[in-house]
Amino acid sequence: MSGADVNLVLRSTRVVTPEGTRPAAVTVAGGAIDAVLAYDTEVPAGARLEDFGDDVLLPGLVDTHVHVNDPGRTEWEGFWTATRAAAAGGITTLLDMPLNSLPPTTTVDHLRTKRQVAAAKAHVDTGFWGGAVPANVKDLRPLHESGVFGFKCFLSPSGVEEFPELDQEQLARSMAEIAGFGGLLIVHAEDPRHLAAAPQRSGPAYADFLASRPRDAENTAIEGLIAHARRLNARVHVLHLSSGDALPLIAAARRDGVRVTVESCPHFLTLTAEEVPDGATEFKCCPPIREAANQDALWDGLADGTIDCIVSDHSPCTTDLKTPDFASAWGGISSLQLGLPAIWTEARRRGHSLDDVARWMSAAPAALVGLTRKGAIEAGRDADFAVLAPDETFTVDPAELFHRNQVTAYAGRTLHGVVKSTWLRGRRIAADGVLTEPTGRLLERNH
Numbered sequence: 001m002s003g004a005d006v007n008l009v010l011r012s013t014r015v016v017t018p019e020g021t022r023p024a025a026v027t028v029a030g031g032a033i034d035a036v037l038a039y040d041t042e043v044p045a046g047a048r049l050e051d052f053g054d055d056v057l058l059p060g061l062v063d064t065h066v067h068v069n070d071p072g073r074t075e076w077e078g079f080w081t082a083t084r085a086a087a088a089g090g091i092t093t094l095l096d097m098p099l100n101s102l103p104p105t106t107t108v109d110h111l112r113t114k115r116q117v118a119a120a121k122a123h124v125d126t127g128f129w130g131g132a133v134p135a136n137v138k139d140l141r142p143l144h145e146s147g148v149f150g151f152k153c154f155l156s157p158s159g160v161e162e163f164p165e166l167d168q169e170q171l172a173r174s175m176a177e178i179a180g181f182g183g184l185l186i187v188h189a190e191d192p193r194h195l196a197a198a199p200q201r202s203g204p205a206y207a208d209f210l211a212s213r214p215r216d217a218e219n220t221a222i223e224g225l226i227a228h229a230r231r232l233n234a235r236v237h238v239l240h241l242s243s244g245d246a247l248p249l250i251a252a253a254r255r256d257g258v259r260v261t262v263e264s265c266p267h268f269l270t271l272t273a274e275e276v277p278d279g280a281t282e283f284k285c286c287p288p289i290r291e292a293a294n295q296d297a298l299w300d301g302l303a304d305g306t307i308d309c310i311v312s313d314h315s316p317c318t319t320d321l322k323t324p325d326f327a328s329a330w331g332g333i334s335s336l337q338l339g340l341p342a343i344w345t346e347a348r349r350r351g352h353s354l355d356d357v358a359r360w361m362s363a364a365p366a367a368l369v370g371l372t373r374k375g376a377i378e379a380g381r382d383a384d385f386a387v388l389a390p391d392e393t394f395t396v397d398p399a400e401l402f403h404r405n406q407v408t409a410y411a412g413r414t415l416h417g418v419v420k421s422t423w424l425r426g427r428r429i430a431a432d433g434v435l436t437e438p439t440g441r442l443l444e445r446n447h
Helices: 080-090 108-117 137-145 168-180 192-197 206-212 215-232 245-253 266-270 292-303 339-349 356-368
Strands: 008-017 020-029 032-037 048-051 054-060 061-067 091-096 125-128 151-154 184-188 233-236 261-262 385-395 412-424 426-431
Touching: 008 356, 008 426, 020 054, 032 339, 048 261, 054 356, 054 412, 061 080, 061 339, 061 356, 080 091, 080 137, 080 412, 080 426, 091 385, 091 412, 108 125, 108 137, 137 151, 151 168, 168 215, 192 215, 192 426, 215 233, 215 245, 215 261, 245 261, 245 292, 266 292, 339 356, 339 385, 339 412
Parallel strands: 008 048, 008 054, 061 091, 091 125, 151 184, 184 233, 233 261
Antiparallel strands: 008 020, 020 032, 054 385, 385 412, 412 426
C-alpha cells in the first residue's frame, strides 16, 4: 500500500510498538496500519492528522474471555451493551464465551443463532468460542470448520445446567478429538473432588466462601490437564488462573514441551481476599479472589512469562442474583470496561510499563487465538487503537458504566489511566464516553 492511499495519521509522543514505546506517526490506509514512521513525518496530502500529544497510543486490547449471555439471558448483558463497554474501555476485539447464553454455542446451529444476534449489535470486532460438553464430541469438528476459535470446557459444575462439565474420560475424548484437527481446548480447571471435600458453609462471610474453593482444587485439575495434554500432544489453555501454587507445574510442563498456556484476570491481580467485605458478593467469582501473598505470586508469573495474558472473564448478572449469601449468589466479576485502568494502576505500582500491559492485554491474547491482524501497532495490522492518559485518575462510579447491570467489584476505587478514545480499523468508535453506531465485524478463526 503506498503513501498515496493514506487517509489518516495518528501522532503521539508515546506510541507503544513491539519494539518499545517511542514518539511516532502511524499512517492508516484502508482501515489498516500502513507504516509506523518518525514523529515529525510530513502528513500526506489529503490525509487527516490526529495529534494526541503526550497521551499514549496503545494497540487496541483483545479480550478473549467475555460472557455476553446473548441470546437467552440478555437481561444479564447482551452484545449491544457488552461491546459498548468494551469500546469505552479500549478493547477493540472480544471473544464470546459459549455458555450463559441460550442456546449455548455447542452446535453449528447454535453458533449460527449467536452470530445472527450479534451481527447488528457489535461495536467491536467479535469472535466466538465453541463449547465442549459431554454429548457433543461429534459437533466439535463442524464447529471448528465453522470458524470458532477453540472450545471451552469445565471440569466442575459450570453453574448452568445446559453446559455440563466433563469428567476425566470425557475430557480425554474431547481433547483427543480437538487435537486431531489442531484445535485449542480452554479449560475451567477446578477439581470437583477437592471442591466436594472442602467445607461448604452458606452465609455472608467471605472467608467461608474462600475455604470452599481451595487452591488444591485448581492445582490438581491443572496437573491432570497437563498429563492429558502431554499424552495426546494437545494444545490446552488454562482459564482465569487464581492459584499461584500452580505456576511451577505449568512452567515445568512447558520446559518439557507440553503445549499449555495460561491467563489470569484483573480481579485476581488487583483485588485481594483481605479487602473483600462480608456480604459483598460483587466480589464473588470461581475460582475466587485469593490472598495478597498469592497475588504477588501471580505477578511474578506475569513477569517471568509463565502467565501469558490478562483477560477480563467479564461474567455479569442481574443485581438480584448478587444476594449477600456467598454460597448462593451468582459468581462473576463485571470488569469489561475497567480492565485496562485496573491493571495499569497495579502494574505501575509494581514497576511495570505500558509495554508490558500491551503485551499481556493485546499481543498475547491475539496470538493465543491466531488473530494475526490484531494485537500490535505495526504495518499490516488492523488500525485498532486505544488512546490512554496514563497519569489521569478517576473514581469508579457504577452508574457511568456501559455494562447492562451496573454492579462491579471496582465501585469506589480510584484508578490510574483514562481511556480518551478507541479506534477500530481507523475509525474512532468511542471518545470521552461517547460512542458511535456499531461497526464491529464478526470474526472467524484464521480469517
